[in-house]
Amino acid sequence: GTRVEKVRREGESFVVEAGSERWTADSVVVATGPYHTPRVPPFAVDLDGDIVQLHSSEYRNPGQLQPGPTLVVGAGNSGAEIAMEVSRDHRTWLSGPDTGQEPTSASGTLKDRLITPLIWFAANHVIKVSNPIGRRVREHFLDPPRGIPLARVRRQDILDAGIERVPRTVGVEAGAPMVEGGRALEVRNVIWCTGFRADFGWIDLPVFGDYGLPVHDRGVVPSEPGLYFVGMLFQYTLASALVGGVGRDARYIAERVAERAARRATAVAAPSGSL
Numbered sequence: 544g545t546r547v548e549k550v551r552r553e554g555e556s557f558v559v560e561a562g563s564e565r566w567t568a569d570s571v572v573v574a575t576g577p578y579h580t581p582r583v584p585p586f587a588v589d590l591d592g593d594i595v596q597l598h599s600s601e602y603r604n605p606g607q608l609q610p611g612p613t614l615v616v617g618a619g620n621s622g623a624e625i626a627m628e629v630s631r632d633h634r635t636w637l638s639g640p641d642t643g644q645e646p647t648s649a650s651g652t653l654k655d656r657l658i659t660p661l662i663w664f665a666a667n668h669v670i671k672v673s674n675p676i677g678r679r680v681r682e683h684f685l686d687p688p689r690g691i692p693l694a695r696v697r698r699q700d701i702l703d704a705g706i707e708r709v710p711r712t713v714g715v716e717a718g719a720p721m722v723e724g725g726r727a728l729e730v731r732n733v734i735w736c737t738g739f740r741a742d743f744g745w746i747d748l749p750v751f752g753d754y755g756l757p758v759h760d761r762g763v764v765p766s767e768p769g770l771y772f773v774g775m776l777f778q779y780t781l782a783s784a785l786v787g788g789v790g791r792d793a794r795y796i797a798e799r800v801a802e803r804a805a806r807r808a809t810a811v812a813a814p815s816g817s818l
Contacts, residue, residue: 550770551747557769569769569807570800573746574793576774576784577756578739582688584712590733591718599736605629611731614720616712618642619690622736627696630704633732637701638712638722644693667788670781681777685754688738762796769803771796 549560556567581598590596595609599621605628615626618639626637647655647662671677684691701708710723719727741755748767752758757772761779764770773793774784782788 547745549745549747552767570771570803571769572771572773572796572800573743573757574773577741577776579742580740581735582737582740583735584737586715587733587735589715589718590720594718594730595732597732597734599625599734600739602734605632608633608732612636612729613732613734614638614712614728614730615734615736616720617690617736617738618708619736619738620694620696622690622734623693623696623701625734625736626706627700627704629732629734630706635704635706636709636728636730637706638709638720640689640711641698641708642690642692644698648695648697663782663787666781666785667791668780671779672777673779677777677780680781684776688740688754690738762792763799771799 545561545564547559547561549558550571550573551558551560553567556569557571559566559568559571581600583598587596595607597607599617601607602625608629611633612635613629613633614636615622615629616638618637619642622637622639626635629635645662647658669676670680672681683689709726709728712720713723714721716725716727719729720733721727743751743755743757748770750757750759750764750767750770756775757764758766759772759775759778762772762775764772772778773796774789776784778784778792779795780788783792
């Protein structure tokens with residue numbers, strides 16, 4: 544229940560501040576992930592005030608919506624799944640480019656059972672930032688930010704639900720959301736499934752580069768010894784930000800923290816002039 548407000552360097556140690564609380568530490572592990580602040584386009588404020596707007600992080604069920612047509616912006620997994628639920632009682636548009644779909648589904652067919660282990664092996668051992676394939680895949684997802692291929696919902700499910708696919712939402716026309724091509728949609732609700740952006744403004748250290756993400760090597764920040772990250776997208780492999788892949792990264796960071804602690808303990812214990 545404690546929210547950290549600042550991490551900064553003070554001599555050889557880090558200072559961590561949370562309100563009136565203050566701690567010093569030899570090492571700091573940042574395990575907040577990269578998904579902090581809901582990303583909503585700036586033109587959202589120009590939508591008609593009578594339109595209900597929610598980000599996917601705020602959405603719980605269709606009861607939050609008012610009767611009438613609904614636009615779901617963002618056609619990745621969150622957008623597709625929310626659109627499927629909303630479409631039962633609302634005319635629904637799903638806006639955004641097709642993100643593709645995984646070759647397997649959650650149905651557990653023989654095909655799924657055969658292919659899933661191969662995909663998981665690739666995500667953990669092949670698609671790594673240490674090789675050109677992994678770096679290309681990483682850039683694909685980060686520049687520009689985009690949704691990952693559909694998993695539980697299939698393209699055909701979207702069509703069968705009567706959801707209309709429309710292009711990317713790019714602006715506002717007379718208070719209504721407008722998609723590429725100039726078509727304005729008369730809606731009563733808009734759900735922004737447009738993802739998140741990283742917000743590490745509370746870390747007062749010069750360790751961030753492209754996309755506002757830390758510059759690191761497998762979670763180790765070379766420019767600030769003792770600072771580590773866990774749970775970052777593509778920290779090491781495609782699976783790094785997933786429950787099934789973060790364990791290896793966490794183990795690697797734990798080992799680096801232990802090594803640092805052992806080196807510092809040795810330095811303190813060594814007789815003067817022996818090093």
